[in-house]
Amino acid sequence: MFNRYAKQRIFLGRDADESLRAKRVAVLGLGATGSVIAPWLARAGVGHLTLIDRDLVEASNLQRQILYGESDLGRPKAEVARERLADANSSIELEPVVADLTSGNARELLSGFDLICDGTDNFEARFLINDVAILTGTPWIYAGAIGGEGVIWPLNPPHTPCLRCLIEEPPAGGDVDTCDSAGVLGPTVGIIGSWAAMEALKVLTGKPPHGDLARFDFWNNERQFLKSPKSRCRFCTEKITEFLDARWSIKASALCGLEGVQIRVNPPGKLDLATLKQRLETRTRSPWKQAGLMLKGREGDDEITLFADGRALVHGPMTPERARSWYTEVVGC
Numbered sequence: 654m655f656n657r658y659a660k661q662r663i664f665l666g667r668d669a670d671e672s673l674r675a676k677r678v679a680v681l682g683l684g685a686t687g688s689v690i691a692p693w694l695a696r697a698g699v700g701h702l703t704l705i706d707r708d709l710v711e712a713s714n715l716q717r718q719i720l721y722g723e724s725d726l727g728r729p730k731a732e733v734a735r736e737r738l739a740d741a742n743s744s745i746e747l748e749p750v751v752a753d754l755t756s757g758n759a760r761e762l763l764s765g766f767d768l769i770c771d772g773t774d775n776f777e778a779r780f781l782i783n784d785v786a787i788l789t790g791t792p793w794i795y796a797g798a799i800g801g802e803g804v805i806w807p808l809n810p811p812h813t814p815c816l817r818c819l820i821e822e823p824p825a826g827g828d829v830d831t832c833d834s835a836g837v838l839g840p841t842v843g844i845i846g847s848w849a850a851m852e853a854l855k856v857l858t859g860k861p862p863h864g865d866l867a868r869f870d871f872w873n874n875e876r877q878f879l880k881s882p883k884s885r886c887r888f889c890t891e892k893i894t895e896f897l898d899a900r901w902s903i904k905a906s907a908l909c910g911l912e913g914v915q916i917r918v919n920p921p922g923k924l925d926l927a928t929l930k931q932r933l934e935t936r937t938r939s940p941w942k943q944a945g946l947m948l949k950g951r952e953g954d955d956e957i958t959l960f961a962d963g964r965a966l967v968h969g970p971m972t973p974e975r976a977r978s979w980y981t982e983v984v985g986c
């Protein structure tokens with residue numbers, strides 16, 4: 654009889670293998686590491702995967718984001734990922750979510766899972782995941798890759814330290830290398846994404862993951878295992894969730910590595926895209942195209958994409974300040 658999991662079952666044993674069918678995992682971020690983690694979990698037969706990403710596929714992604722190809726340019730990553738993974742394994746449940754993680758939606762988006770996998774590239778998101786993990790008792794796997802090196806740290810507060818036991822605050826914007834400043838090699842994210850998926854399979858089948866923060870510099874052949882901090886911070890011991898509790902209204906920020914601006918609203922709204930389409934077509938005297946949960950068009954030299962959750966991406970010369978006021982003017986928050 655055809656059994657797609659036969660080889661895995663020999664290794665894990667029948668019970669552990671079958672237990673994967675009942676597991677629910679959220680993969681937050683389907684960029685470089687996320688597009689390695691998600692396929693391994695889908696092919697291993699994890700019963701439910703929620704695939705969360707805010708971005709559209711861009712040409713500069715293709716060097717390392719192996720879920721996507723040239724024919725996917727301009728499409729939401731979460732939707733493309735769902736299609737690819739459904740082809741890899743049609744027997745599991747896949748839920749794509751095109752959304753940006755904010756303090757307003759993090760708890761809702763990340764609750765109800767056996768595990769959260771970090772496929773993000775920023776500390777803002779990781780501190781939100783950490784807060785949700787503290788509140789809900791959900792294990793999560795911190796995964797980061799930059800240049801030729803990467804970091805993996807499986808966390809499950811209160812059974813393990815939390816992220817803030819080691820790093821109390823997100824590093825300031827200029828203090829950390831990003832994929833923009835340091836670049837990143839494709840194989841780096843391949844190894845780190847695969848390692849995160851390996852730790853995920855341990856967590857999901859009841860085997861303890863490794864407990865240290867592991868940092869490997871693959872390019873310079875160096876490795877480091879940082880022992881977890883012995884003492885626990887007040888945030889995880891007292892369940893203080895400062896990042897979830899934070900509130901902002903409209904925030905505009907320059908996009909990493911691209912000429913563009915992202916606008917986010919918190920808490921996320923519900924935009925009436927059909928009404929906005931009419932309004933924008935009158936305003937810009939040009940056609941706007943609605944496709945599912947997004948609306949796309951041009952104003953002057955800027956290409957603008959609005960999402961139903963209230964978010965917007967602006968590609969072009971518009972500054973964050975100008976984008977913010979454009980948004981307030983047009984969408985009217």
Ligand SMILES: [Zn+2]
Nearest residue numbers: 815818886889
């Ligand atoms: Zn802590």
